[in-house]
Amino acid sequence: MLCHWTKMVKLSCVILFAVPILTGCWDRLEIEERAVVLGISIDLAEPGAEQEEDEVSHLRGSFPTPDEAMIRLAAQVALPGRIPLGPGEGGGGKEGPGQTVWVIDVVGHSVDDALMNLQQQISGKLFFGHLRVIVVSEAMAKRGLQNVNDYLKRNSEVRRMMWMMISKGNARKLMTASPKLERVPSLYLLSTLDDAVKLGKFPDDYVGMFWSNSSKKGQEGFLPYVEMMKEQNIDLLGMAYFKADKMVGATKPFEIAGYMGIKGLNPAGYRGVISLNGDSVMVVATHRQSKFDVRIVNGRPHFKIYVQTEINLEEKIKGQSLVVSEKIIKSIEEQNKKSLKKTYESLIKKTQQKGSDIFGFGEYLRAKKPRYWDREIGTKQRWQEAYKTIEVEVTVNTRIRRVGMKAK
Amino acid sequence: MENPRQITMIQAVAILISTIIGVGVLALPLFAVRAANSGAPLVTLLGILLGFVGLMIVTLLGMRFPNKTIIQYSEDILGRWLALLGNILIIAFFAVLTSLTAREFGEVVVTSVLKTTPVEVTVIVMLLLAAITTRNGITTFAYIHVFYMPILLVPVLLIVALSFKNSDVINLQPIWGNATGNMLPGILTIAALFQGSFILTVVIPAMRQPNKAMKASMLGMLIAGGLYITIVAATVSVFGSEEIKELLWPTLELAKATSLPANILERLDAAFLAVWVTAVFTTLFSSYFLTIHSMSKLFRLRDHRMFSFFLLAFVFIMAMLPQNIIQMYTIIQNFGRIGLGITIVYPGLLLVIAILRKKRGEPVRNQVKENAQ
Numbered sequence: 001m002l003c004h005w006t007k008m009v010k011l012s013c014v015i016l017f018a019v020p021i022l023t024g025c026w027d028r029l030e031i032e033e034r035a036v037v038l039g040i041s042i043d044l045a046e047p048g049a050e051q052e053e054d055e056v057s058h059l060r061g062s063f064p065t066p067d068e069a070m071i072r073l074a075a076q077v078a079l080p081g082r083i084p085l086g087p088g089e090g091g092g093g094k095e096g097p098g099q100t101v102w103v104i105d106v107v108g109h110s111v112d113d114a115l116m117n118l119q120q121q122i123s124g125k126l127f128f129g130h131l132r133v134i135v136v137s138e139a140m141a142k143r144g145l146q147n148v149n150d151y152l153k154r155n156s157e158v159r160r161m162m163w164m165m166i167s168k169g170n171a172r173k174l175m176t177a178s179p180k181l182e183r184v185p186s187l188y189l190l191s192t193l194d195d196a197v198k199l200g201k202f203p204d205d206y207v208g209m210f211w212s213n214s215s216k217k218g219q220e221g222f223l224p225y226v227e228m229m230k231e232q233n234i235d236l237l238g239m240a241y242f243k244a245d246k247m248v249g250a251t252k253p254f255e256i257a258g259y260m261g262i263k264g265l266n267p268a269g270y271r272g273v274i275s276l277n278g279d280s281v282m283v284v285a286t287h288r289q290s291k292f293d294v295r296i297v298n299g300r301p302h303f304k305i306y307v308q309t310e311i312n313l314e315e316k317i318k319g320q321s322l323v324v325s326e327k328i329i330k331s332i333e334e335q336n337k338k339s340l341k342k343t344y345e346s347l348i349k350k351t352q353q354k355g356s357d358i359f360g361f362g363e364y365l366r367a368k369k370p371r372y373w374d375r376e377i378g379t380k381q382r383w384q385e386a387y388k389t390i391e392v393e394v395t396v397n398t399r400i401r402r403v404g405m406k407a408k
Numbered sequence: 409m410e411n412p413r414q415i416t417m418i419q420a421v422a423i424l425i426s427t428i429i430g431v432g433v434l435a436l437p438l439f440a441v442r443a444a445n446s447g448a449p450l451v452t453l454l455g456i457l458l459g460f461v462g463l464m465i466v467t468l469l470g471m472r473f474p475n476k477t478i479i480q481y482s483e484d485i486l487g488r489w490l491a492l493l494g495n496i497l498i499i500a501f502f503a504v505l506t507s508l509t510a511r512e513f514g515e516v517v518v519t520s521v522l523k524t525t526p527v528e529v530t531v532i533v534m535l536l537l538a539a540i541t542t543r544n545g546i547t548t549f550a551y552i553h554v555f556y557m558p559i560l561l562v563p564v565l566l567i568v569a570l571s572f573k574n575s576d577v578i579n580l581q582p583i584w585g586n587a588t589g590n591m592l593p594g595i596l597t598i599a600a601l602f603q604g605s606f607i608l609t610v611v612i613p614a615m616r617q618p619n620k621a622m623k624a625s626m627l628g629m630l631i632a633g634g635l636y637i638t639i640v641a642a643t644v645s646v647f648g649s650e651e652i653k654e655l656l657w658p659t660l661e662l663a664k665a666t667s668l669p670a671n672i673l674e675r676l677d678a679a680f681l682a683v684w685v686t687a688v689f690t691t692l693f694s695s696y697f698l699t700i701h702s703m704s705k706l707f708r709l710r711d712h713r714m715f716s717f718f719l720l721a722f723v724f725i726m727a728m729l730p731q732n733i734i735q736m737y738t739i740i741q742n743f744g745r746i747g748l749g750i751t752i753v754y755p756g757l758l759l760v761i762a763i764l765r766k767k768r769g770e771p772v773r774n775q776v777k778e779n780a781q
Contacts, residue, residue, distance in 0.1 A: 367581035
């Protein structure tokens with residue numbers, strides 16, 4: 001009998017102890033109490049922004065004010081219940097962004113400072129688990145993204161699969177845009193880029209990849225460079241390339257094809273015009289493959305790149321007499337080779353001038369010639385210098401495979 | 409009483425695997441990359457080999473004295489008083505290892521998931537769970553490990569397989585690393601992650617056929633070590649070694665960067681953490697069990713249950729001692745390296761002396777009968 005009683009007491013003790021622990025109440029946060037941030041834009045603040053700022057995370061005299069330039073941060077906060085959950089809830093577009101998200105902008109000395117100023121103004125706890133897009137203005141990117149990257153890497157809610165992009169001009173405009181195709185503006189930005197990747201217009205470049213590439217000693221990162229057009233759609237202007245955390249330049253849109261060609265990235269999606277003594281046709285790349293090779297010549301790295309592209313003929317622009325025959329195909333191929341070689345070489349030159357090795361030649365050198373790397377290079381800064389003077393030799397090979405549904 | 413020798417070889421393998429795969433998996437690529445940047449998989453391999461040497465010594469000793477644990481046969485080999493010193497060290501070491509495992513678990517959970525939950529609560533819950541479970545006998549112990557093993561292996565392999573599409577072989581070259589200085593501290597740190605395999609000293613006396621222990625330890629080490637190398641190789645090939653140096657828990661970051669096809673789950677870190685809790689539990693369970701089982705043998709008790717809750721307070725207080733996460737990792741690394749003296753050098757010494765003094769335990773009586781079945 002006694003034994004029975006002690007057992008009962010023991011059991012109830014265990015249950016009493018277990019119940020408060022198992023409920024996990026500390027981190028309970030109802031979904032409507034959260035301010036779900038979908039997108040963030042970061043601009044340099046205009047002069048005089050200090051006047052606008054409250055002393056939330058610093059206090060004159062006791063906690064120092066950071067001496068970095070002020071930033072203006074706009075956050076797109078989802079309105080609970082307004083985000084359409086499926087295609088069944090009517091077509092998008094009519095209502096504009098004011099209906100699904102709430103865009104609030106604040107100033108601050110750093111990302112965290114600005115976000116805390118924002119938190120001071122809104123009720124729900126800011127939640128970054130659904131943050132999909134960050135837009136940074138070109139001016140900000142040229143000053144350096146170290147602070148932005150650091151905040152995002154430290155925050156455990158942020159995903160590595162989100163997109164970061166550089167906007168030509170004001171970044172906040174992209175947050176307030178109301179594109180017609182999606183009801184949630186940041187999702188439109190997101191799908192613009194995701195679809196660009198699928199169509200072969202842009203290489204896969206999530207923020208995690210940008211971070212990894214920027215960290216590597218022999219490589220630099222790049223980000224999509226975008227601009228908002230007058231219909232509130234987004235134009236992909238090229239690649240913004242970086243040197244460490246600072247943006248140093250941007251490419252032309254067609255040079256994205258150049259980059260993808262050199263790296264052998266698929267799917268390929270860019271078109272090019274080929275002109276044959278007066279007649280011209282348009283071709284589309286369908287598949288690319290590339291191979292790097294490095295040798296040390298006279299104590300300097302000498303790279304060879306072999307690019308193989310497959311193209312289809314897509315359009316005849318001019319030249320009634322032009323008949324698509326084997327001979328013509330040969331000469332189109334020859335012409336394409338020359339144009340591609342020029343594109344590749346000029347893109348490499350361009351990045352060399354800025355010392356921004358977005359192709360990862362340095363990484364290739366590090367991997368294949370480790371002794372040379374350890375002896376001569378060794379650090380990121382020295383590679384940035386050395387990259388300016390390396391020799392790169394490009395060999396292109398092109399094959400036309402198909403000509404469409406027309407016989408000649 | 410039931411037959412005390414019930415554990416089969418497969419169960420022993422399962423115990424080894426789920427004990428070894430534990431809290432260390434998250435920081436493993438960081439340790440490896442710090443030692444040899446792109447040579448991380450090589451460092452891991454060397455660490456595994458060192459860990460395997462330790463396990464092999466323990467297994468050989470266990471097969472020599474198939475009825476006794478290390479606490480008992482060390483007395484036969486060294487004499488009572490000298491062995492007492494070694495035994496106390498072993499017990500203290502695994503008690504501290506238990507508390508550090510629990511604390512590391514707590515820190516990860518508080519940093520990444522349950523941010524407002526006090527770390528004391530996550531630690532005590534885990535320890536309590538382990539303490540309650542250790543009140544079972546060794547047979548149940550084996551069943552629990554066998555039950556959880558597939559849950560440990562499958563998700564990790566899934567994440568690794570899915571991450572391959574983002575990987576780049578260039579990141580893994582050169583395989584011996586760039587400008588690698590002294591790899592030894594890294595190798596020792598990684599070998600220290602295999603210290604859980606010491607649990608075999610408790611398992612062998614309960615094995616149906618102790619002569620199969622060597623096979624079990626080889627198989628267990630092969631699978632657990634293979635998984636470790638796969639994780640390191642996948643993480644390094646996806647992120648590159650320089651990026652990993654900036655990440656506190658690269659394996660968790662890998663789960664974060666990996667999505668299931670067709671965007672069913674866009675980030676796998678939540679799923680991974682859920683699995684990882686199980687992995688931590690089995691590791692904690694083993695080291696806790698090892699500690700109290702050894703204590704009961706030291707005091708010549710027939711049952712280890714009375715120590716289950718007695719130890720809890722000590723382990724919990726020790727877990728709370730590190731002041732911050734940086735200090736905790738310094739302690740873990742230093743402690744792990746020192747611990748290799750207890751889990752590899754000391755058993756090695758025992759084995760040599762046992763061979764020199766020609767000490768040998770009695771063979772298992774029912775072995776012949778078992779084989780005939």
